[in-house]
Amino acid sequence: MKKYTRKKISCLLVLLLSSGFLTACNTNMKKDVVTEAKEFAMGTVISQKVYGENGQVAIDEAIDRIKYLEGLLTFNAREGDIYNINENAGKKKVELNPITLKLMTKAQQVAELSDGAFDITIGPLVKSWGIGTENERVPAPEEIHNLLPLINYKDLEVDNHTAYLKNPGQMVDLGGIAKGYAGDEVIEIYKKNGIKSAFINLGGNVVTLGSKPDGSPWTVGILNPRKEDAAEGHQILGSITVRNKAVVTAGDGERYFVKDGKRYHHIIDPHTGYPAQSDLMSVTLITDSSFNADALDTAVFILGSEKGMDLLQKYGGIEAIFITTDKKIYVTDGLKGNFKLLEGSSSYQLID
Template sequence: MKYLTLILVVFLVTTSCNQDKSKYIKNQGQAHGTFYHIIYESPNGVDYHDQLRSTMQRIDKSLSTYDPVSVISRINQNDSSVVLDDHFLNVYRRAEEIANETHGAFDITVAPLVNAWGFGYTEPQRTDSVSIATILEYVGYEKVHLINGNLNKDTAAIQLDASAIAKGYSVDQAAEKLEKKGVKNYMVEIGGEIRVKGQNPNGLAWRIGIDEPTEDQALMDRKIQRILHINKGALATSGNYRQFYEKNGQKYAHTINPKTGYPVQHRLLSASVLAPDCMTADAYATAFMVLGFHASMDIVEQHPELKAYFILSGEEEPFEVKYSEGMQSHLKD
C-alpha cells in the first residue's frame, strides 16, 4: 500500500543511558508502501514481529487501493460480491465521524480528486475548471451509506481512498496487539505516524521529534523543529512542503480540499495532532491541512482529547509556531 497523503517524517529521538536495554525488542521492515519501526519491552522476552507483520498485511488486504483485490479496491470496482471486513468497517465508521466533525474537510471519497491532481494511484488527469466541477459531482462522504453491513454509493463513479486514516489505524492495531500480549512500554511507528505507551529503553518518556518544514528531501539534511515528550498517546503529522509538484511555474500541494476540488493554499505548513489513538490523529492532521490554522484550532478547542502543534509560514520569520494549550505539557526543553 503506497500512502502519499502524509508527508512529514517524525523521528524517534533517544538518548544514551546506562539502563539495561536488553529487554527491549526492535522490529522494523516495510509495510503500506513505507517503513515501520517498533520498539517494545516484551514481558517474557518474546519477539512478536511475525504477528505484527501479519496484522499489517491483513490491513493491506482490506484498505490498500494498490491491491486490486483488496476490499476497498473491490468497492471502487463496484463488485457487488465484496464482503466488508472488520478493518474496513472500523476505518469507514471513524472516517465518517471525523468527516462530520470537520464539516467534510476530511472525506474518504476524495480519491477522484487526488488521482486527478497526480497524488493518487492513477496517472494525473485533466485539472481544468470544467473537469474539476465534473469530478466534484461524485465527491462527498454523504453520498456513501453503510446499510445493514453493505456499502451503498449514490453513483458508481464514487471512489474511496482511506490512505489518510488507514496508516494510523494500522499503528493502532499493532499497538493493541502488543497490549494484549501484556506489553506496557512500546513505540509503534509506521511512516512517521506514531503511538507510544510507558517508557523508552532509557526509562524516560518517549521523545518524538517534529520535522522543521523545508523542501529538502534528503533525510540527513532534515532538522527537528521541536521534540515532544509523550508517555501515552498517538501523534500524526501532515504537511504540504515536500509532497508537491510544479507546473508552468505554479506549485501544487498534495492536500486537496474536497469542497473546492483544488489543492489548498494557505499559511499552514504542517499540523501535528496528539490523540488517544493514531487513527484519529491521522485523520485530523489531514483535515487540519485542509482547514487551515484558525478553523483547526477551533475544532481542537471543542475536543479536549485532541492536542495540536502547528507550523505556519511566517510574515517576518521563516516559521511561526502555534499550539493548543494541552500541548504545552509535552514541550519540555
C-alpha cells in the same frame, strides 16, 4: 517537472533515533532487550522499536497485521474491500469486513464535524492527481470540474453490514485514516506479547507504548516542513516528550511535486479539487489514539488554524502543534513547556 523522492519516508514526523533522544538502560535485564525493524507497507516506511524478550514475535505479528490491513483497506488492492466497493459504485451494496465498516463510520463522523473537509469519497481526485505515484500530474481545470460532483461523503451509505456509493465513478479512499487504525492495532499486539516499552512509526503516525526502559518519556521530533530550505543538519524543527500517546502529523512537506515553479502537495481539498491552501504547512495532533487523530489532522490542515482549532475543541481530548505558512508555531495549552524549538530553527517563531 521537478520531482521529490521522499515519498516513502514519513510525512512530517519522525521519532528521533539519535543517542540524544531514544536511549535505553544498559542493563542485562530481559525487559531491555531491544528489537528493531523497518518494513515498507501502506505506501510508507514503517519503523518499530520494541523492548522485551518477545520483541521479535511482536514485531513479526505487527507487520503481518499491517499487511493484512493494507490488502483489506488500500485503494488498489483488488481482493480488498475498498476496491470492491469502488467497483460497485452506483450498482449495489457491498458486504464489508467489520474493520472496513468501523473505519468508514469514523470517517463519516469526521466528515460531518468538519463540514466535508475530510471526505473519503476523494478517491477520483486522488487518482487524477496521482501524487506520490509515477503518474503525478496537474489535471486540466475541466477535468477537476467534472470530477468535483463525485466528491460527496453524503453519497456514501454505511450500515452495520454494508456500504454503498450512490453514483458510478465514485471512489472511496481510506488513505487518510487507515494508518491511524493500524497504529492502534499494533499497540494491542505489543501488549498481548507482554511488551511494555515500544514505539511504531507508520510514515508520520508515531504511536508509543509506555515509556523508555529507564522510565523517561519518548522524545518525538517534529520535522521542518520546508526541509529543502533548512540548513544542513537542521531538518528537525522541534520536539515533544510523550508516554502512551499517538503523535500524528498532516502536512505538505513530504509528498509533493513542483511543476512550472508551483508546488503541489498530496492533501486535496474536497471542495476545490486542488491541494489545500490554508495558513498551515503542517499540523501535529497528540492524543491517546492514532485512529482518533488520523482523519482529524487532515481536516484541520485543510480548514486552517482557526477553523481547525474550533474542530479540535468540538472533538475534545487532543493537543496540537500548528506550523503556519509564515513560519510561526502555535501549541495548545497542554503542550506549553513541552514543545522545544531546537537550535538552528531560528527562521521559525514559537508563539506563546
